[in-house]
Amino acid sequence: MIVNLPGVYRTASADELQQAPDVSATRDAPGCLTPAARVHQVEYAVGHEAVVDEEVLVHVKAGVAALEAARELLEGTQNLSLGDRERLFGYLEGSRRVILPEPQPLLTENPRVPGLDGQKMSKSYGNAIMLREDPASVTQKVRTMQTDPARVRRTDPGDPEKCPVWGLHQVYSDQATRDWVWQGCTTAGIGCLECKQPVIDAIIREQQPIRERAQRYLDDPSLVRNIVADGCERARKLAEETMRDVREAMGLRYD
Numbered sequence: 001m002i003v004n005l006p007g008v009y010r011t012a013s014a015d016e017l018q019q020a021p022d023v024s025a026t027r028d029a030p031g032c033l034t035p036a037a038r039v040h041q042v043e044y045a046v047g048h049e050a051v052v053d054e055e056v057l058v059h060v061k062a063g064v065a066a067l068e069a070a071r072e073l074l075e076g077t078q079n080l081s082l083g084d085r086e087r088l089f090g091y092l093e094g095s096r097r098v099i100l101p102e103p104q105p106l107l108t109e110n111p112r113v114p115g116l117d118g119q120k121m122s123k124s125y126g127n128a129i130m131l132r133e134d135p136a137s138v139t140q141k142v143r144t145m146q147t148d149p150a151r152v153r154r155t156d157p158g159d160p161e162k163c164p165v166w167g168l169h170q171v172y173s174d175q176a177t178r179d180w181v182w183q184g185c186t187t188a189g190i191g192c193l194e195c196k197q198p199v200i201d202a203i204i205r206e207q208q209p210i211r212e213r214a215q216r217y218l219d220d221p222s223l224v225r226n227i228v229a230d231g232c233e234r235a236r237k238l239a240e241e242t243m244r245d246v247r248e249a250m251g252l253r254y255d
Helices: 004-008 029-047 054-075 082-093 135-143 164-172 175-186 192-219 222-249
Strands: none
Touching: 135 192, 164 175, 164 192, 175 192, 192 222
């Protein structure tokens, strides 16, 4: 399955694939960061009115309030450069710079790809179309998808919002095609197989270059192993530098 990754991306040499067990620095992170997590446990206790020493509660509540006020001030300031913002947020965290920035979601317009049954597409649900699936199999799967139950006969109008195929149109079809589907479905101007064909064509068209690029790695698996090895080396260096900064910020460097 790993050949799907260099198959999806156009430039295989740029892929940074790595296996976590081969990056030793990642094993040090829990030991360093677990003590810091105790702050969040105290905040949790405060929020849930757990039994904590009264003096500790006073200091923690004051500290949390001050930190939140400072965060709101920074977030509301629009004229700070990215570097200044990171340094100020880092200062609030106690290290004067951000070492482990919190990941933020990076989503497409349609972050959830619907499966063949309308649920989230998942291999474990048995409703998925594989990245390198044979075109004949893709065609068969989409053509046999359940549609709006109201369309018992070809002449019955339907509601696209109640049809799993409409979710795939939201991902694969342009606005003109979606307008055509909506008009044709709600007026019984088109049948369900006609509605499904643009989705079938779009999926097969998207998969074709993926299959072509992946074939190189299927023919020579050593190429994938080399990509993984290179990715591990890059990740190892980056992880070691990051953990060095973490230890320094937490006062755990003794050299």
